[in-house]
Amino acid sequence: MSMNDAYQPINCDDYDNLExxxxxxxxxxxxxxxxxxxxxxxxxxxxxxxxxxxxxDDAGTEREVRLDKITSFSHPQIGTVVVSES
Incomplete structure (x- = not known):
């Protein structure tokens, strides 16, 4: 998958959870x-x-992940968030 794919913004609530x-x-x-x-x-x-x-921070290495390439993220404090496009 090319990094030049058209970017699809994610849902605002999902963004807020990442923030x-x-x-x-x-x-x-x-x-x-x-x-x-x-x-x-x-x-x-x-x-x-x-x-x-x-x-x-991936095992001491800083990495950038495009938000539209994330399917879901989870943590005990916020639960599991399935990322949707806006």
Whole structure:
């Protein structure tokens, strides 16, 4: 899947939950549309060229994940959130 695919913004409530996770530096279990599962710390959200990214700490390595590539994320405090497009 190319990083140049047209970006599809995610639902505002899902974005708000990611923002909360970043504020509290929660360790999320992320399921990506590729099938990859990550357990990583939520650090920040950023927008670059009209594409939104979640910055995560993946075992000490900072990584950017496009929000529209996330199928779901979970944490005991927020439960499981299935990401939907806006």
């Amino acid at each position: 909360l996770a970043c504020q509290h530096h929660l360790v999320l279990t992320l399921e990506l549309k590729t099938g990859e599962i990550l357990k990583a710390g939520a650090r920040d959200l950023l927008t670059r060229k009209n594409i939104e990214y979640l910055i995560i």
